[in-house]
Amino acid sequence: MTFTTKTLWPGLMACALLLVTTGSVHAQTAGEVTYSRDVAPILQENCQGCHRDGQMAPMSLMTYEEARRWSSRIRDKVVNRVMPPWHMDQTVGIQDFQNDISLSDAEIDVIARWVDSGAPQGNPDDLPAPVVWPADNVWHMAEQYGRQPDLIVKSVPWTQAAEGQDQWWTPIVETGLTEDRWVTAMEVRPTLEGRRVTHHAVVYLQQEEEPGDFESVVDVPGQGSYLTEFAVGKIGDVFRENTGKLLKAGSRIAFDNHYHSVGEEVTAQTELGIWFLPRDEVPKYRVYSSALGVQQAMATLDIPPGKVTVHHAYVPIRAPVRIENYQPHMHMRGKAMSMEAILPNGQVQMLSHVANFDFAWHVNYVYTDDSAPVLPAGTMIHITAWHDNTAEARGNPDATQWVGWGQRSYDEMYHAHVNLTYLTDEDYEQIVADRRAQRAGND
Secondary structure (H helix, E strand, O other), X not given: OOOOOEEXXXXXXXXXXXXXXXXXXXXXOOOOOOHHHHHHHHHHHHXXXXXXXOOOOOOOOXXXXXXXXXXXXXXXXXXXXXXXXXXXXXXXXXXXXXXXXXXXXXXXXXXXXXXXXXXXXXXXXXXXXXXXXXXXOOOXXXXXXXXXXXXXXXXXXXXEOXXXXXXXXXXXXXXXXXXXXXXXXXXXXXXXXXXXXXXEEEEXXXXXXXXXXXXXXXXXXXXXXXXXXXXXXXXXXXXXXXXXXXXXXXXXXXXXXXXXXXXXXXXXXEEEEEEEOOXXXXXXXXXXXXXXXXXXXXXXOEEOOOXXXXXXXXXXXOOOEEXXXXXXXXXXXXXXXXXXXXXXXXXXXXXXXXXOOOOOOOOOEEEOOOOOOEEOOOOEEEEEEEEEOOOOOOOOOOOOOOEEEOOOOOOEOEEXXXXXXXXXXXHHHHHHHHXXXXXXXXX
């Protein structure tokens, strides 16, 4: 199956891989809703990747007793679509995503009815077989590719003090490549001990570009071009068939590790695992990563105290392009972000709008093969970011402060992490024609 850049989630990764469209909706018809038959499969497929011992969630939901204890909270979170974390506005823009972990209306109804009826257990024989969850100290993509990473680049270790302010450790490490290689997948993982203090780890690529390359060498001055990252909600990227990222001979990896203190001294390190295509395989398309809007945000972001602000960034597209994913990024005052396409004829298309941004989650929305936006040369990508610096804003550390661009979580920023695949004019016309024919056949 052809697929676009795919998000792999720490903890939730196994759930994302197991997610199917045949979730437990037996109770849609009539009769009692039970945990064993109706609710357990939903929790298993969508929740237990995080809600189990040793994972990021605050409670385990692996057993009936655990789920019953938290049943009222579960109901509240799923009915209000807070959990699973999927913050895409479902009323506008593209709605088809490869990694959609949101619950269906039928699944939400099952959970609500189960709680409202007293959270009965039902027959334990109806329980689904337990999931064998992957270990935390493995390369998750190794199973998919049948081998360990072809190249591992490690950041220089950092020792985070037991107390004190957050720190950003930004070492630059040589890849050691003596030839150009095409990348089919990347995974970022802090060491097990380091995960306790790692808020996120962004990875940038530094290499010399050549005439004809579409993207600037630098997204962030001093760092390079955005490559991939580890965060709560993402551990890397997988690229579709016949596409890849190009790592050139002599390239360097710039790590941007954000660390926080946890009450005891911890030494942390981040690893980047890379899977290459075979040497004799050159993909048709080169994928470029970009932090759309970051340059404008660095220059213009200005948030007065007590205000809700709107900022805009415009990024020109100089060749036909397919946008593979949409990952909005802001900090604690982030409220919402949209990505629109302003076409050369003046038509405006809403691509995706995250209406309830949550800084606790770095959700990467990966379009399906048929839904990934395909745009002509001359298109302008319009990023709109809303920040809420009022006292009513959840998580706002201090509504009395004037806030500008900065790396600290208490500062602000905005941009959209996207992967861009540039197309030939012929391929662009063919994809547009194929999609038009497909829509006509579905009418």
